[in-house]
Amino acid sequence: MKRILGIDCSPKVEKVVSGLLGENDEIQYEPFHDNIALNGYQMIILEMGKNQEHVVQQICKLRYACNFQNIPIILIHARKKDIPSQPYMIAGATEVLSLSDPLPAFKHIINGYLIPNREPLTEEFEYLDPFIKNTCHIMETMAGIEVEFKKVYFSNTIRIFGDVSGIMGLSGNAEGTLVVTFYWELAKTIVAKMMGMDAGAIDAELIHDGVSEIINMISGSTKKDFVGKPYHFEITLPSVVVGPGHQIGYLQNTSVAVLIFQVGDQSFALHVCINPKMTMP
Known part of the structure; x- marks a missing residue:
C-alpha cells in the first residue's frame, strides 16, 4: 500500500x-x-x-x-x-x-512518481560500503560527530536538494562524480566542530572551505580502499556549489546512488556516481 x-x-x-x-x-x-x-x-x-x-x-x-x-x-x-x-x-x-x-x-x-526507486543489488555494495564506512569515519574523527547510515536509493535525476554541496570528480580506472550535500545549519555545526570554533563564528566562507575539505577527505580515504580493484579512481580538486535546488552533471547512462546519513535529527546525503572503465587483471 x-x-x-x-x-x-x-x-x-x-x-x-x-x-x-x-x-x-x-x-x-x-x-x-x-x-x-x-x-x-x-x-x-x-x-x-x-x-x-x-x-x-x-x-x-x-x-x-x-x-x-x-x-x-x-x-x-x-x-x-x-x-x-x-x-x-x-x-x-x-x-x-x-x-x-x-x-x-x-x-x-x-x-x-509512485513507482518505487530501485533498491541496490548485493554486488553494488562492493563499492558503496567503502563510501559509507569512510563517510562515518571522517565525520567521527574530524568533527567528533556520531553519524548513522540510514538508507540508499538510486536516482536518475541531477537535482540536489540542500543548501551546499562539495563536489569531487573521479577519473582513472573508474570515473564519475562524488557529491556530499548538507543543509546550512548542519554544515555550520559540522564545520564548527572540525575547526574547534563556536557555530556562531562560522561564516559562509568557512562553510565553503569546510565542505570542500570534507569531500576531499571522503574521496581520498575511499580511494585507498579501491587500490587494485576496478573501482580504483584518481581525484581532482574539489569544488563547492551553494544555493537551493542546484544541479550537478553526472555520467550518462550511469545511475546515482544516494546514501543518506543521520546526525541527531538532521540528515545529509552522499551522491555516488561511479563507473569502472576497465576490468583489472
Whole structure:
C-alpha cells in the first residue's frame, strides 16, 4: 500500500486526486504545519495558495522534512492559465500540475512518481560500503560527530536538494562524480566542530572551505580502499556549489546512488556516481 499525504487540499482537489489513485493507495489530508512528519509517505500533494512566496516557503520546509528521501512533492493549482513553475521547482517541488490538465495525463504523471526507486543489488555494495564506512569515519574523527547510515536509493535525476554541496570528480580506472550535500545549519555545526570554533563564528566562507575539505577527505580515504580493484579512481580538486535546488552533471547512462546519513535529527546525503572503465587483471 502506498501512503500519500495531501496538504491544504480543497474538496475539489481531494476529489480529483482520490479518483486518480489506485484502490490500494491510502491518502491522508491535513493542513500545513511546521513540524509535519513525512516518514512513511511515498508522495506529498500540496495545493497552491495565492501567495507565491508563502507556497515557496511551504515547499522548502516540506523538502527539508523529507531528510533527503526521494519523496515527490506534487504542487496542484486550480488556475486555468499556465503559471511559471521555476520558483516552485527550485524550492523543491517535483511537478507543478493544473486541475485543467487532461485527466489521463494527470493520472499518468501521478502514478509514474509512485513507482518505487530501485533498491541496490548485493554486488553494488562492493563499492558503496567503502563510501559509507569512510563517510562515518571522517565525520567521527574530524568533527567528533556520531553519524548513522540510514538508507540508499538510486536516482536518475541531477537535482540536489540542500543548501551546499562539495563536489569531487573521479577519473582513472573508474570515473564519475562524488557529491556530499548538507543543509546550512548542519554544515555550520559540522564545520564548527572540525575547526574547534563556536557555530556562531562560522561564516559562509568557512562553510565553503569546510565542505570542500570534507569531500576531499571522503574521496581520498575511499580511494585507498579501491587500490587494485576496478573501482580504483584518481581525484581532482574539489569544488563547492551553494544555493537551493542546484544541479550537478553526472555520467550518462550511469545511475546515482544516494546514501543518506543521520546526525541527531538532521540528515545529509552522499551522491555516488561511479563507473569502472576497465576490468583489472
